[in-house]
Each structure stands twice: as C-alpha cells, then as structure tokens.
Ligand code: SF4
C-alpha cells in the first residue's frame with residue numbers, strides 16, 4: 001500500500017493524539033469466569049490504552065475496530081505506570097489475569113520493554129496465569145525471556161491466528177502474516193517457556209455459514225498440535241470496519257450460534273490435547289452471534305460450560321425450532337469464495 005493511502009487509513013481509524021490525562025486512563029477492566037485446567041476461577045481483565053496495533057495503520061483487519069480505543073500516539077512509561085496503578089487498586093487477587101492493549105503487548109511502540117516487565121511483575125506471586133496478546137513477529141526470545149523471568153506462574157501468549165487457510169487469512173481477513181508465521185511464533189513461545197494460545201475467527205466476511213464452520217474445524221485440526229489452547233471467536237460487528245459496511249447493506253449476517261455450536265462439536269473431536277474454548281462477545285445480540293432470540297441464552301450457557309469444563313457432549317442435545325431454520329438456510333446459501 002502506498003504511504004499516502006496508509007496515512008489516510010490511519011487518520012480514519014485513529015482518534016486524535018490524547019492529552020496526558022486521557023493517556024493515564026486504562027480503557028476498561030472487569031472480572032469474568034474462566035478456568036485453569038478444569039478448575040473454575042475468576043479472571044481479571046484489563047485493557048490498557050496504548051498506541052494500538054500498527055497493522056491497523058497499514059491495512060487493518062476486516063472485522064477489527066479496536067483502533068478507536070487507542071491513543072493516537074505511544075504512551076509514555078509514566079502514563080502506562082499510572083494506568084497500571086489505577087487498575088491494581090481494583091485487583092482482587094484473581095488467579096487468572098488477562099492484559100489487552102488493542103494491539104500487541106510485545107510491540108515496543110505500544111508498551112516499552114521496561115514497562116512490560118513492570119506490568120507483568122506487578123502480578124507475580126498474586127496471579128497463577130497471565131495472558132497477553134501479540135502479533136507473531138514480536139514473539140521472540142528477546143521479548144519473551146525478561147517476562148518469563150518476571151512472572152513465576154504460567155505466561156500465556158495469545159495470537160490472532162484466525163484461520164489456517166492462507167487465502168482466508170490474507171484476502172478475507174486482511175492479516176499481514178501467513179499461517180506459518182503464527183505456527184513458528186507459537187513454537188518460539190513454547191520454547192521460551194510460555195503457553196501458546198490461538199484465536200480462530202468464525203465467519204470472516206465473504207464466507208457462507210457452512211464454509212465458516214468448515215474453516216474453523218479445519219483450523220482446529222491443523223493448529224491443535226502447535227497451541228495449548230484454541231479459542232473460537234465468532235465475528236461481532238465493530239464500528240468502522242469492512243464487516244460493518246457489509247452488514248449495513250444487508251450483505252453480512254453475524255454467525256448463527258448453531259454454527260458456533262457445530263464448530264465446537266466438530267472441533268472438539270479434532271482438538272487433540274489442546275483446550276478448545278469459546279466466550280463470544282455480544283452473544284445473542286443483533287450485532288453478535290445469535291439465533292432466534294428464544295434459545296440464545298440457553299445455547300450460550302451450554303457453550304460456556306463446555307468451554308470451562310472441556311466436556312462437549314451436551315452441545316449435541318441442544319434443540320430449538322430455529323435449528324431447522326439454520327440448517328435449511330445454510331444448505332440453500334450459494335457457495336462463496338472458498339470451496
Ligand atoms: S485484528 Fe489484530 S492484527 Fe488485525 S488490526 Fe486488529 S489488532 Fe491489528
């Protein structure tokens with residue numbers, strides 16, 4: 001992409017550079033159910049405000065609107081420390097900690113090396129497991145080793161693999177790396193002593209429901225040997241994205257929860273030793289994965305239980321009249337771009 005076009009994309013996606021006060025505030029935090037192994041625990045989730053993902057400036061992924069939660073510039077170490085201290089005041093020793101930055105925690109432009117070490121060290125001795133996300137190119141022995149040293153529990157390093165099919169990843173989602181880049185990064189993460197986790201995207205734009213399920217199932221099978229955990233993330237409509245553009249014109253429907261259910265049942269049989277989980281965002285809402293409205297809460301609860309306990313048998317027993325509607329309309333959809 002030419003530099004001038006890239007700058008236009010960046011202007012469209014980014015807020016104006018924040019003042020010091022705005023930069024001192026984290027985006028959000030909350031506590032949610034999770035599991036370590038099959039032990040149910042609470043997870044402390046913190047979204048730090050940083051420069052955000054550099055790829056959003058270059059091209060940006062078709063479903064990602066996270067640039068709106070960023071600073072428009074790099075945060076200073078003092079600003080990051082302020083965000084951390086404000087968050088720690090609300091930390092209640094949850095055993096699982098998830099740190100998000102709307103980008104890559106390991107990118108120096110988002111979080112500098114010393115701030116990274118200090119943030120991870122702040123949870124040492126208090127949390128058992130700490131997760132952060134990164135693009136594959138930043139997961140190196142040099143970035144990982146200091147964090148492994150600073151945290152005596154399990155570091156979980158998550159990558160947005162999305163799909164193991166290069167065409168889906170590069171052309172439909174617009175990622176800047178190939179599946180093999182994510183696999184090699186997962187190997188580096190494991191060799192460094194951390195636990196690799198991969199996200200898989202259910203229903204990128206331009207895939208039918210059936211193609212989307214098949215893509216996730218195939219991705220689970222291919223990626224399972226490289227990752228300790230695979231998390232299936234059904235698309236929800238985020239503002240300012242290609243997916244939203246299509247949705248507003250009636251050319252995109254978020255995935256049915258039945259599709260997610262089907263992907264989890266088939267994926268569970270192919271996951272090998274990897275954990276397979278799903279915790280959908282905006283589940284049951286028009287802009288998130290949804291069914292008829294009558295059964296959504298029940299299906300979502302079953303998916304959460306299956307994810308936490310790693311037992312998937314109950315998913316096959318879920319029923320609602322809309323399951324027939326889903327099966328029929330899915331069968332009638334014309335084939336999309338991927339056979
Ligand atoms: S999905 Fe990930 S890589 Fe793509 S623009 Fe969003 S944060 Fe960046």
Ligand SMILES: [Zn+2]
Pocket residue numbers: 291292293294295296320321322323
């Ligand atoms: Zn229903």
